Amino acid sequence: MEHIGVRETVKFLGLTFNWETLCMTWLAMAIVIIVSCLAVRSLKLVPSGWQNFIEMIVVWLHEQLEAMMGKKRGMQFAPFIVSLFLFLLTCNLLGLIPFLESPTNDLNTTLGLALLVVALVHFFGLYFKGGHYIAHFFQPVAPFVIINMIEEIAKPITLAFRLFGNILAGEILIIVLLHLTENPFWLSLPSVAWLGFSIFISCVHAVIFTMLSMAYLSNAVKEE
């Protein structure tokens, strides 16, 4: 178990990269792109097979975006949100396959995505609302800017650590359960149960990250 959390790193242009995380991310990206391309390869008016799956996700996220941001602005963010959900779902589930690990069990991935979301929130907040966006940090009274700043800083941290912690903990527990006993029966039962629960947790945390990203974006950009 001593290898948990120890990451193989590579140096490139003087920068350090977690090689395994990058490889797993590329694998996850490849899976998402291949599945999506297979699903939309022959789109029909009456859907079947993978088209149903991809349409179900797109329609569900469209509805959420429309409810949170309004139709026009919601649809502008739809490609980003759909990609985010599919990517996180694939990343979370990847770690449940033996010999693979989730890119999201690396804080670099989750914090990177969380910071990207928060950066987009502030960028589009300023773009769509201008001075009003700055002013809302000073409401209801000016001293509240401190609390609002803490909230804004907390957003990416909570977003990143929630996903990272859950996925890493899930994968650690899988390894721990495999080392509990030598008996094959008592070995398989909790592992299988935990694997099933991990699948559920993976889906739930992909949803939570996506929904919170949508909520943060909608606060900043929703149509008045």
Next chain:
Amino acid sequence: MIEINATMIAQVVNFLILVAILRALAYEPVAKMLKQRSDKIQNSLDQAAADRKAAEQTLAQYKNQLAEANRKAQEIVDRAELTARQERDALVAETKREIERMKQNAQAEIQNERNRAFEEMKSEIVTLSLQAAEKIVAKNLSAKENDKLVNDFISGLNSNMFNAK
């Protein structure tokens, strides 16, 4: 165990590349297909609503035509009945007039006959009077007998006249 390094930036870049690829390869076609389906369903619903409206209009038109036909048929029947009644009334009035005319003619004819009979009777009386006068003159009766003869004749004449009437 937890180390923030350049992987974070690489992951952001990776994700943005994924967004660009997915948007071009998968999202746009799916969104387009969803829009097409939505439009098709909307068109079908609109078409169905339009067809229903047209059907209702046609039904209303047929009902109006049927009601109009019934009204016209009733009108024709009423007119025919009225004409028949008028003709019957005219015929009855004509018949009454004819009867009245015939009655008047008959009365006039009776009157004429009566007048003619009276005239004939008068001439008969004159003739008989002349004959009686002739007899009186021929017998040369006394004044007493003459009066008796005249009275007898007259009384006989009255009784004959009333009997004849």
